[in-house]
Amino acid sequence: MELLNSELKNKVLDSMMKIIDRERENIINENKKDLEAFDRDDQALYDRLVVNEAKVDGMIQAIKEVKDQEDPVGQLKSEIVLDSGLKVTNRTAPFGTIMIIYESRPDVTIEAAVLAFKANNKIFLKGGKEAYNSNVILEKCWHEALEDNGLSRDWITLLHINRQETQEFLKNPPEQLDLIVPRGGERLIQFVKEHSTCAVLVSGRGNNFLYVSEDADWEKTLKVIVNAKTDKISGCNALDKVLINKHIPNYEAKVKALEEVLKAVNVDILVDSSIKGILSDATEIPEENTWYEEFLALKIVLAEVDSLDQAIEMINKYSGGHSASILTEDKVKAQKFMEQVDSAAVYHNASTRFTDGGQMGVGAELAISTDKLHHRGPLGLKQLVTNKYYVFGDGHVRV
Template sequence: MKLLETTIKNKVLESMISILDKDRDKILEANKKDCELFNKEDRAMYDRLVVDNKKIDGMIASVKEVLGQEDPVGKVKSERNLENGLNVTNKTAPFGTIMIIYESRPDVTIEAAVLAFKANNKILLKGGKEALHSNKALEKCWHQALEENDLDTNWIQLLHMNRTETQEFLRNPSEKLDLIVPRGGERLIAFVKEHAKCAVLVSGRGNNFLYVDKDADWEKSIKVILNAKTHKISACNALDKILVDAAVPNYEQKLKELDSILKEQGVSVLVDEKTGSILKEEEVIKDEAIWHEEFLAMKCCIGTVENLDEAIEKINKFSGGHSSTVMTKDSSKAMKFMEQVDSAAVYHNASTRFTDGGAMGVGAELAISTDKLHHRGPLGLEQLVTNKYFVFGDGQIRV
């Protein structure tokens, strides 16, 4: 795709803001069709699917936010004048064509596209069938905004393919793909990695841990645990696993208190053997594979560890590499935890729910990457570019 002037890109976004506001009723009606067809037993997926006026306000806010951000393309990263007279300049450049595959979440159709477009990338949107009507309505808004500014609608395309067709497209794409971002659960990620022929940036899997150190403030720990677990169970930054240090003062009493508070909030609890010797009513974990699992439900595991090192080892073995929290008043322990736990975001005395582009000051995000190349954490506008070397000479040859 050709490089667009910043003013043109911003005009498209201005048009999109107006169109989203004007077409609220059409978007809500389309989403109503999707919601009526959906099996509401999957609460997490249903929560992601629903669009209301507040959600549309959020879409508009995302576009406005990106509109106000500096164009990330063509920024000089480094510049060197070599002894041979060459000038070597490294600048940011678009990826080219990005494909994002996601489940439910019609708002991704707005957030992913606005970021990709402002960074001068073409984007292919492969949403789930459960959000088909919503995504088609939002794609129509994008196409109208592009056409109003004399741009081809193929900058932003919604792909209408079933699983088999998607598999074949990943193996033999009809056009060059530069990056694929699967945003969803483990099965989706594994499917994409198995079949894709280009770079895949993994995102979306949570399975986040929180460790309560023996020196933690217990009241703060309860507050943070409840927020991380119950605030939004459908989010990839929700809490699934809680590790409690056996040396916590009044350990047995506090375990029972934690269990009782979680159950009062409707959270079902699974426990390891040591914890189960105290919380005798809870189901004891038989298969350690459950420590790898992301729940996206009102469910969590509580385990007991002997010290900080054991907590770090367990988190690095089982977590999804997304977000991890340590609750402690000991700053040296906190720093050891944060340096040694292998997660995209590590927290000291705070909820994992903050791993989000907006909450972390990044702005609108394409996804939360748990990969280490090319970026880890929220994928905002600045992360949707690669780099390119511009080498200026005057007939130099290498000898």
């Protein structure tokens, strides 16, 4: 694969910003076609599909942020001269060709492509059929930006294939794939893992937990829970489960107060058998599988725990390994929670909604990885490279 210099890559991104701004009305109109054809029963998916003026501004801003970042390719990681005289240098290098599979969000067509391109990777974009018109016009914008700067369209390719064709593509890609990132639910992830022949980096489900310790500041707790649950229900960083320590002072009154606050913002509440004894009108959790479920809706589980250890155990058993938060005024408890909960992001006295590239200082993101190799958390520009060793000798042989 040809290594492009930083100046040329940035020229492409400059062109892309101008083209999107020029085409914003057409982009929004094409998106309206997708919205009109969409079944609004899935509100979370519908929210992800919408492209308006603010979304177009966000696309331009995402490109600008990536353009302004240092080129991640060729960065020196280590350098050593061995006793043998060999000079060993380790530098960052592109993956090669990346594929991303995603639903609904047309802005991923911008963010994934800009990150892959700046990191000198080719990318195949497999968007959902519900965003067909939106994605097609965004691909045209990319191709214009590439060709205006003397580059092939092949750097960024939108795939127009169905499920069966996707399966065949994964098994027998037309060229070598080096990394696949499925952004979606368990079924999509399993589908990709089953059929792909290269590395798969999972952008997993949310199913995020929050633990309320017995010494939590209740005012902070209510504010954080409401934000984490309602700020954006379609976000993979939205809150799904709340575990409440039963030793909180005025426990029953606080549980009732939490119910009142959540009902005021139209959140449906499921409870375990213990909380059911306090909130008699609430619906009890129907089955254990509910504990594994990512809701992506105005729905939340409230459950009782006896201790920090029990909370940690439950989170590590049921959560998606995405984000988890503890509300406590005890820094020792917070540290134990944050060290022992096995999630990509752990929080002390803060909403899970901050698990996002832009909020965490990464900038635009390809996905939120819940894998441990090669990176966990927001996949930004610096995470879309691998590494390569450069070894310099002078007729060296190993004896």
